[in-house]
Amino acid sequence: MPRKRRIALIAHDQKKDDLVAFAVKHRTFLNACDLVATGTTGGRIAEACPGLDILRLKSGPLGGDQQIGALIAEREVDLVIFFVDPLTAMPHDVDVKALMRLAIVYDVPMALNEKTAQILVRNLDEAGAGWKDSNEGA
Numbered sequence: 001m002p003r004k005r006r007i008a009l010i011a012h013d014q015k016k017d018d019l020v021a022f023a024v025k026h027r028t029f030l031n032a033c034d035l036v037a038t039g040t041t042g043g044r045i046a047e048a049c050p051g052l053d054i055l056r057l058k059s060g061p062l063g064g065d066q067q068i069g070a071l072i073a074e075r076e077v078d079l080v081i082f083f084v085d086p087l088t089a090m091p092h093d094v095d096v097k098a099l100m101r102l103a104i105v106y107d108v109p110m111a112l113n114e115k116t117a118q119i120l121v122r123n124l125d126e127a128g129a130g131w132k133d134s135n136e137g138a
């Protein structure tokens with residue numbers, strides 16, 4: 001049986017409220033997916049959406065972005081939703097860049113802001129299971 005789509009959810013601190021609101025809004029869709037998140041982001045979403053099953057990795061600055069990058073390299077991630085804060089310097093900026101680089105290398109769709117996330121989620125929702133299949137083997 002094909003695995004469910006796996007979505008990686010990440011938000012910088014100043015964007016966490018926005019991603020939590022996004023998750024609440026798209027909860028039914030997310031519930032049908034496998035979810036993986038960096039530590040604090042995953043905790044915040046789990047708190048706001050009890051019952052949503054989220055695999056929580058390490059916090060971003062402690063290696064969480066790299067863990068998600070490794071999953072991308074293993075072709076275990078179908079979509080990255082990463083609400084980035086472009087106005088704050090991050091001590092782990094190199095990890096953030098590495099994660100983005102791997103999403104580009106492996107041609108994984110990646111939303112870096114809310115509007116893009118909305119478009120991708122709507123597209124996935126409408127495409128049903130066919131969306132992932134059409135991206136397999138690429």
Ligand SMILES: O=C(CO)COP(=O)(O)O
Nearest residue numbers: 038039040041059060061
């Ligand atoms: O720092 C992050 C992404 O770079 C997010 O990590 P947290 O979800 O643990 O805050």
